[in-house]
Amino acid sequence: MKKVLADRTGKIDASGIRKVFALAASLKDPVNFSIGQPDFDVPRPLKDEAIKAIEAGQNKYSQTAGDSLLREKIAGQVKNEFGWSNPATLVASGVSGALLLAFMALINPGDEVIMPDPYFVIYKHIINMLGGKCVFVDSYPDFKLPVDGINRSVTAKTKLIILNSPCNPTGVVYSEEQIKVLAETAAEKDILVMTDEIYEKFCYDGNCPSIANYYDKVLLLRGFSKSYAMAGWRLAYVAAHESLADLVEEMTKIQQYTFVCAPTPFQKAAIAALDYDISDLVDAYRKKRDLIYEGLGDKFELVKPEGAFYAFVKAPGGSATQFVEKAIANNVLIIPGEVFSEKDTHFRLSYATSDEKIERGIEILRRLA
Numbered sequence: 001m002k003k004v005l006a007d008r009t010g011k012i013d014a015s016g017i018r019k020v021f022a023l024a025a026s027l028k029d030p031v032n033f034s035i036g037q038p039d040f041d042v043p044r045p046l047k048d049e050a051i052k053a054i055e056a057g058q059n060k061y062s063q064t065a066g067d068s069l070l071r072e073k074i075a076g077q078v079k080n081e082f083g084w085s086n087p088a089t090l091v092a093s094g095v096s097g098a099l100l101l102a103f104m105a106l107i108n109p110g111d112e113v114i115m116p117d118p119y120f121v122i123y124k125h126i127i128n129m130l131g132g133k134c135v136f137v138d139s140y141p142d143f144k145l146p147v148d149g150i151n152r153s154v155t156a157k158t159k160l161i162i163l164n165s166p167c168n169p170t171g172v173v174y175s176e177e178q179i180k181v182l183a184e185t186a187a188e189k190d191i192l193v194m195t196d197e198i199y200e201k202f203c204y205d206g207n208c209p210s211i212a213n214y215y216d217k218v219l220l221l222r223g224f225s226k227s228y229a230m231a232g233w234r235l236a237y238v239a240a241h242e243s244l245a246d247l248v249e250e251m252t253k254i255q256q257y258t259f260v261c262a263p264t265p266f267q268k269a270a271i272a273a274l275d276y277d278i279s280d281l282v283d284a285y286r287k288k289r290d291l292i293y294e295g296l297g298d299k300f301e302l303v304k305p306e307g308a309f310y311a312f313v314k315a316p317g318g319s320a321t322q323f324v325e326k327a328i329a330n331n332v333l334i335i336p337g338e339v340f341s342e343k344d345t346h347f348r349l350s351y352a353t354s355d356e357k358i359e360r361g362i363e364i365l366r367r368l369a
C-alpha cells in the first residue's frame, strides 16, 4: 500500500481514538462519555425550515461563499458584537471544513502555529499534513490561557496562534483578562489569531469573551453542529474584520475547488438558527456539568469546566491510557488525553448524555479511582 499512498498520509495518526472505538465495539449498553456532540436533536422549528427548503427545491449549489441572506445575517450579528463595519464572511462545511480552508490558505511548509496544549485534535493533524509545525504551549494543570508561554514561543516563523474557548477537551473558558493580554502580545508582534468558538453557546458561568472584541487580526470560526445539534448537517461560518477580506477570499477560492459550497437547504435553516434561543438546552447542560463536577471533583483532580460539554480529568495512577482501558473494561467509554495532548496524564469525558448515564458513569469511575 505504501507505494500508492502519498507521504502526507504518514503524518496523520488516528490510533488513539481508534483504540477506544475498537474496544467499545464489544460493549453492551456502555456509559458513553466519548461522544463529541449534544444528546438532544435539532429543534423542531429548525428541522421544519430545512424540510421547507428541500420541498421548495432549494437543493442546488449555493454561491461558493454561502447563501446571501445567511451571510447578511452573520455579518449583521458580528457587526453588532465586534463593531466591525464591513466584515468578510464565508459559510463552510462545518468548522472542520473551515479549518482545512484556513490552514490551506495560510500554512507554508515550515510555518509555525502556536496553540495551547491540550488542543482540539484536528488542528495538529491538518497542520502536519500541510508541512507546518505545531508549537505546543503547555497549559497544565489549570488549563488557563498560557499567555507568557505563547509570548515566548513566537519566532520569525510564527504564522498563527490558535485559541479555542470554551475548549475541547478541557471545558475551560479563557478569562477576559487573559484574552486581553494575548491580544496585546499578538498586536505587538503583528500575528494573526484564529479563534475556534464552536462552543460559544455552551457557556455556564457568565460570558465567554472573544478575542475579536480586542483585536482585529482575528479569524473567527463558529459552527452550528453543537449549538443546534446539527453535526450531520455540516455547517459553520467564518467571519473576520474587513482588513482580512483577502484571506477570506482565498479561503472561498479553495472552497470553490473542494467543498464547492455548504449544504444548501441546511443553510436556509441556519438563517432561522441564528435567531433561535437554546438557553433551555444550555441550562440542562449546566446541570450535567454540575453533576459531573460534584460527582468526581473530590476523588479526581479536575478543573471545573465552565463551557462546552467536556471535563478533562487527571487519571489516577499516572498513565491515562491504562486508566482508559480499565474504564472501558468496566463499560465506561472515555478518551485518553494523549489524543488531544503531548501528554498521557488525563482523560476526556463528554457529559453530553442522559443524567441517568452520567450518574452510572460517576459511580463506576469513583470505584476505579
Ligand code: PMP
Pocket: 036, 093, 094, 095, 096, 097, 120, 164, 167, 168, 196, 198, 223, 224, 225, 231, 235, 236
Ligand atoms: N472545533 C472544535 C473545538 C470541535 O470540538 C469540533 C467538533 N468536535 C470542531 C471544531 C468541528 O466541528 P464541525 O466540523 O462539526 O463544525
